[in-house]
Amino acid sequence: MHDHPISHEGHALTRHLEVVPEFEDDLDRPAWWHKEQWIWARTDWSKIRKPMTEETRRRAYAREGIPYPGDEQSAPEQPAAAIAPPQPPKPKVAAPKAYTYLIAADGTHLVKIGIAKDPIRRLKELQTGQPMELHLLWSVAENYENDLHVHFAAYRVRGEWFDLTPLGDPIDAVKAAVGEIEVSRS
Structure with missing residues (x-):
């Protein structure tokens, strides 16, 4: 046992x-x-x-x-005259390929100039690794990221983060720069 x-x-x-x-x-x-x-x-x-x-x-x-x-x-046959002629396909409104965005970090003068297909989703992704609150300040449905990085190179702090406070309101500064870039592209 x-x-x-x-x-x-x-x-x-x-x-x-x-x-x-x-x-x-x-x-x-x-x-x-x-x-x-x-x-x-x-x-x-x-x-x-x-x-x-x-x-x-x-x-x-x-x-x-x-x-x-x-x-x-069992399905009744439709007479040929009752069938509607095929409709031309509706033109699809293409979604923009990229948005250029401006994100600010609370408690600092830093703003991030970046590009994303969905700026709100990108904000959430960035927020995961940040101790301070981030806010989407502005976005536009066009790719101006590289041009803006070159334009504001003197104000770069690190990577895509810039201190634009010497230029006044960062939103106004970026909008003005985008206007200049638009003129130079055309």
């Missing part, structure tokens, strides 16, 4: 760990694997998996855009 004072016979743990002989093999598998194989082989899946109803099947066909079998004949 066992040296342990509590009897383990019939205990759920020992039943769970016993190897089921018909699944025993020469591979070094844990005992629970054999038990799961035994349970899996004896499960009556017809009682667990519900058969697909006709309504569910029809929805699946409709979702895939496939006519349901048997409905092709």
Whole structure:
């Protein structure tokens, strides 16, 4: 018997760990694997998996855009005159590829001039690594980032962060610079 004072016979743990002989093999598998194989082989899946109803099947066909079998004949034929002529495709309004943005950090005079497809999302990404609160001051649907970095190179603190306080309001300074860049591009 066992040296342990509590009897383990019939205990759920020992039943769970016993190897089921018909699944025993020469591979070094844990005992629970054999038990799961035994349970899996004896499960009556017809009682667990519900058969697909006709309504569910029809929805699946409709979702895939496939006519349901048997409905092709019952659908009334549309006269050729009743079918509307194809409409020309509507012109798609292209979303801007990039926004140039200006972000400020609370408690400092620093602003970041950057570019992103979604400035609000970029603000949230930047906020993750910053101890101070960041605010989106301004954005425009065009790529002016490199031109603005060159324009404000004398005010660069580090990377894309600038101290534009000597120029007054940073938003006004950036807007004026964008106006100059627009004139030089045309």
